[in-house]
Amino acid sequence: MARSAESTRQRILAAAYVLFRQRGYSRVSMDEIASATTVTKRTLYNHFQSKDQLLAAVLETQNELALAAFKTFGDQLTGSPSAIVDGLFRDLAVWADKPRWAGSGFTRLVIELADLPGHPARAIARRHKAQLETHFGDLLKRAGVRDAHRRAREIWLLSEGAISLMLVHGDRTYAAAAAEAAKRLLRGSSR
Amino acid sequence: MARSAESTRQRILAAAYVLFRQRGYSRVSMDEIASATTVTKRTLYNHFQSKDQLLAAVLETQNELALAAFKTFGDQLTGSPSAIVDGLFRDLAVWADKPRWAGSGFTRLVIELADLPGHPARAIARRHKAQLETHFGDLLKRAGVRDAHRRAREIWLLSEGAISLMLVHGDRTYAAAAAEAAKRLLRGSSR
DNA sequence: GCTTAAGTATACCGGTTAGTGAATTTACAT
DNA sequence: ATGTAAATTCACTAACCGGTATACTTAAGC
Secondary structure, rough: OOOOOHHHHHHHHHHHHHHHHHHHEEEEEEEEHHHHHOOOHHHHHHOOOOOHHHHHHHHHHHHHHHHHHHHHHHHHOOOOOHHHHHHHHHHHHHHOOOOOOOOHHOOOOOHHHOOOOOOOHHHHHHHOOOOOOOOHHHHHHHHHHOHHHHHHHHHHHHHHHHHHHHHHHHOOOHHHHHHHHHHHHHOOOEO | OOOHHHHHEEEEEHHHHHHHHHOOOOOOOHHHHHHHHHHOOOHOOOHHOOOOHHHHHHHHHHHHHHHHHHHHHHHHHOOOOHHHHHHHHHHHHHHHHOOOOOOHHHHHHHHHOOOOOOHHHHHHHHHHHHHHHHHHHHHHHHHOOOOOOHHHHHHHHHHHHHHHHHHHHOOOOHHHHHHHHHHHHHOOOOO
């Protein structure tokens, strides 16, 4: 083996994710990714066959990371259903308040590629969102919510809607409105 | 004057909208738009200074059209709050069921340009969504809903979320779930 | 110290893109 | 019929993009 081997691959994946999340897929070039990783374009192509496959690998990696992060986050939330919802949307508001926030990388990329149903990135993003929704449903169930997975889906709808509308309007009070609605939905669903 | 004059401009705007909505902004070329309008690229640039300004003009036009359409749609809905919500989400499901559906053109384009806060398209899209939300609020108010505009915002969040998740999953039952949630939110808000 | 995988440097290819220039042709209004 | 606005034709630029080729250098393991 020579030099760093596997770590180079990780550096590429990390740099590519930052760029893709920030500016989407088409408007990020391979030269740019190479430059951000301080690596030659040739090295990029030694690790990934094409730009599309790089994107797929990036999403796969981020799926694992985000899922792990969400599970840790969920384990911290052990209070009432209302507290869980408040925590979820508070985190959303904080996240959306970052200077150059551009929404969920997954959603953003899927919407950019919405006319390419066969793109590998879409299957990964789909699985990702499904896993998050399911995990959130488990969380609500553990907190004693009736019809937990149905409520989880509804709250997830509110959360995705808030992301969209905050992006369009730049108005992060949508997170608070979504939180209020979510708590209204939970009312009368405590077991 | 010569030939068709203003009508050419309208043809360009219509063709460009179809392409932008279908495939986004970056991946549609000016040559393609010209070809779809059966017009020369030179003519395109006689009517619009740049691709960005063409996009802005397209959104401006579609804003007027969509707003008018939504107002007609709203006038047809004169029943109970539940009936209004059902109508809204039934229309959403039908819309999303179209073969090559790719979400709301406005949302799609804003998300693609999420990292360009100064882009003219964003201001137009923002105004568009705000007008729709306000009009929907008026509709609920007329139907006797308490806190009508707050409820309208919450239901709008559900609707935007449904669009996002239907795009990601290709599963149009999200519209039904959103409708159920919306009706739950309205429960106890009838005046 | 040699081997060998990993990375560098750099030039290149074919294709596409937004946008321009300039001369020409079309069609409508008077 | 004639002026003129509108549209055509088509060649062209300058930049960018994904991806490849070749020859060279580096560093780690044995």
